Amino acid sequence: MKILKVRNGIVIIIVILFIASSVFSIGSANLIKNDIIYNKNIDFLSFQVNPIFTKETYMVEMRDGIHLATDVYLPDNISSPHGAILVRTPYNKNGSGMGGWANKGWPSIVQDTRGRFQSEGIDTIFRDAHTDGPDTLEWISSQNWSNGKVATIGGSATGIVQYLMAGAGPDQLKCQYIGAATPNLYTTVYPGGQFRKNMLEAWLQNQGSTYVLPELWAHENYSLEYWTNVSLEDNWQDVNVPAVHLGGWYDCFCQGLIDGFMGYQYDGGTGAAGKSKLIVGPWTHAFFGERLQGELLYPENAKDTFSAEYWDEILEQYILGESNDFENRxxxxxxxxxxxxxxEALGNFWRYTDNWPPEYIEDEWYFHENKILSLDSPGSYSPLTYSYNPTNPVPTKGGTNLYPLAPTWAGPYDQRSVENRADVLLFTSDVLTEPYEATGPIKARLYVSSDCPDTDFTVKLTDVYPDGRSMLITDGILRMRNRNGCDHWEFMEPGQVYEVEVDLWSTSYVWNTGHKIRVAVSSSNYPRFLANPNTKDAMNQNTESNIAENTLYLDSSHPSCIILPRYNDNYAPIKPTISGPTRGVPGINYSFIFKTIDPEGEDVYLYIDWGDGTNTNWLGPYSSGEEVTLEHTWSSTKIYTIKAKAKDINQDECEFSSHNINIPRTRLFNKLVLTRLFEQFPNIFTIIRYLLGL
Known part of the structure; x- marks a missing residue:
């Protein structure tokens, strides 16, 4: 045991001395790339990057005389005017991390929004963003270190202010990176006309801004006078900036972000149209880019490992003027x-395309009297009636919520505990004999009546797994007084049948063979939404409530249904599997087996990148599912990443898969290491002899 301890001590000493020699040899070298200096002067003990910037705080004046606290992180080595990066935040500019970009050579600015932390004024919850943002851009462009080009970045609230800033069309704004945000606050506060209770009340409470609530309730009906400053809905043509729009299917701003992309891409000005990118993952707001969402663990490929590349490329192209692959993505x-x-199931993959939404066919899945969901037309069915009591609403369990905790949770959750109620109508398909994909906007067409002047109707779409779990995909709500528009009220007449449409936002989902499609219809989803009191009172002004007898009609004259956008385009092959060795030596041929499956059974082609600068170009065609054996030799010692992708006869490509092989260092290298060690530390042999007692 003593000998073992001594040997361990020797190993530790050797390792420490070798690391020290390596660190000292690096010294304080700087790596210069594309005129951006990346500091390599590392404190070995604390691993803190030594700053190479100067931070100054300015009180920047807005057009109405209010001053906003603005931190400027200016690189010490800046020698000529440079493009800048701006973040505007209601969450405190201190500790923003902007120094990281300054260390890379970028003048970086972070600002407390109006009424927040060190900034003057009153927090109006984004209503001044359309003027404060452009005023800040103008101030930045007037500085002697600025070349007049500014990029903005941020998510959630820091993404919303980007949208509203862009609507003013400022010349200095050259590109944006917008995550988990919305360009329309009205549809965020009042989706389907109903107040988004938990998200708004909890967020405003955390902000210390609950004084805004009465104002929001007082403007429940959409009007340009109040809402125009916080919506781009009517002025996409004023947006003249390319942007990356990054969202999640379970994010609380999912549809808003998709609408933002479509507004920029298809209706924007010349500087925006055709120049934006949309990325949507299977993510919630709180766990963006991760695998675990709600109660489901997605495959490893669900992680966000690539969106940062879009930020780098959009900066290079629109701020530095360097050409790259951004426009070709x-x-x-x-x-x-x-x-x-x-x-092995179809689904859980990334699809790459140029338009949203993709081509689809609207399938009408009808509600039947026997609680069946089917593509068959309904017969002469009797209507279904249930009692909705606003004092006992259906509890929220997951969905596109802001907070991932009780009482709402966020993401895909099993709905069985809230489906087994008398005030919830369930319609479930037969077991699917083949996969079914819905990608695009989801909506439900309902024929309904009530004995009250106003009520809500809610719709949930779920995937029923073979084990019985009913996993939430998406949902929606409609406040009946707003069925013909959110700018006015139309109350219901008792017993009259109304045809209405409920918006369930957009998604992309494949129900696997052996699963079932389910729709749940009810009148509440609380506290995600305010429980409708079934009265004529204004928002949150009721002093009493009514129990509503709500009726859903199912017959051939009133064919209530959910309308699913069945994907109607070609499927790319599944990304290839790669089987083969993970270790090897230089100069030896190694065999690898590649296999991919095309969902339509079409022939496939393979493209292999061997990780050493060589590739196979496209090989094939091969049969779907065929195992293809290929050989390759590496000449140098290194860890190589083999990448493979496939395409079908329609030229639709899948994403790359990867496999690492380590061509390890030889024993000669170990001898060289020891030689170097003894050269730099000539007394080390004496120390070793002493430790061994020789």
Missing amino acids: PNVVYYVMGDVTNS
Whole structure:
């Protein structure tokens, strides 16, 4: 044991001395790349990057005389005017991390929004963003270190202010990176006309801004006078900036972000149209880019490992003026969700395309009297009636919520505990004999009546797994007084049948073979939404409530249904599997087996990148599912990443898969290491002899 301890001590000493020699040899070298200096002067003990910037705080004056606290992180080595990066935040500019970009050579600015922390004024919850943002851009461009080009970045609230800033069309704004945000606050506060209770009240409470609530309730009906400053809905043509729009299917701003992309891409000004990118993953707001969402663990490929590349490229192209692949990237990248328990099931892959939404066919899945959901037309069915009591609403369990905790949770959750109620109508399909994909906007067409002047109707769409779990995909709500528009009220007449449409936002989902499609219809989803009191009172002004007898009609004259956008385009092959060795030596041929499956059974082609600068170009065609054996030799010692992708006869490509092989260092290297060690520390042999007692 003593000998073992001594040997361990020797190993530790050797390792420490070798690391020290390596660190000292690096010294304080700087790596210069594309005129951006990356500091390599590392404190070995604390691993803190030594700053190479100067931070100054300014009180920047807005057009109305209010001053906003603004921190400027200016690189010490800046020698000529440079493009800048701006973040505007209601969450405190201190500790923003902007120094990281300054260390890379970028003048970086972070500002407390109006009424927040060190800034003057009153927090009006984004209503001044359309003027404060452009005023800040103008101030930045007037500084002697600025070349007049500014990029903005941020998510959630820091993304919302970007949208509203862009609507003013400032010349200095050259590109944006917008995550988990919305360009329309009205539809965020009042989706389907109903107040989004938990998200708004909890967020305003955390902000210390609950004084805004009465104002929001007083403006429940959309009007340009109040809402125009916080919506781009009517002025997309004023947006003249390319942007990356990054969202999640379970994010609380999902549809808003998609609408933002479509507004920029298809209706924007010349500086925006055709120049934006959309990325949507299977993510919630709180766990963006991660695998675990709600109660489901998605495959490893669900992680966000690539969106940062878009930020780097949009900066290079529109701020530095350097050409790259940004414009050549697909305009739309989205994750097609599916069965997380079956790795062979169709779904859980990224799709790359140039337009949203993709081509689809609207399938009408009808509600039948026997609680069946079917593509068959309904017969002469009797209507279904249930009692909705606003004092006992259906509890929220997951969905597109802001907070991932009780009482709402966020993401895909099993709905069985809230489905087994008398005030919830369930319609479930037969077991699917083949996969079914819905990608695009989801909506429900309902024929309904009530004995009250106003009420709500809610719709949920779920995937029923073979084990019985009913996993939430998306949902929606409609406040009946706003069925014909959110700018006015139309109350219901008792017993009259109304045809209405409920918006369930957009998604991309594959129900696997053996699963079932389910729709749940009810009148509440609390506290995600305010429980409708079934009265004529204004928002949150009721002093009493009524129990409503709500009726859903199912007959051939009133064919209530959910309308699913069945994907109607070609499927790319599944990304290839790669089987083969993970270690090797230089100069030896190694065999690898590649296999891919095309969902339509079409022939496939393979493209292999061997990781050493060589590739195979496209090989094939091969049969779907065929195992293809290829050989390769590496000449140098290194860890190589083999990448493989496939395409079908329609030229639709899948994403790359990867496999690492380590061509290890030889024993000669170990001898060289020891030689170097003894050269730099000539007394080390004496120390070793002493420790061994020789």
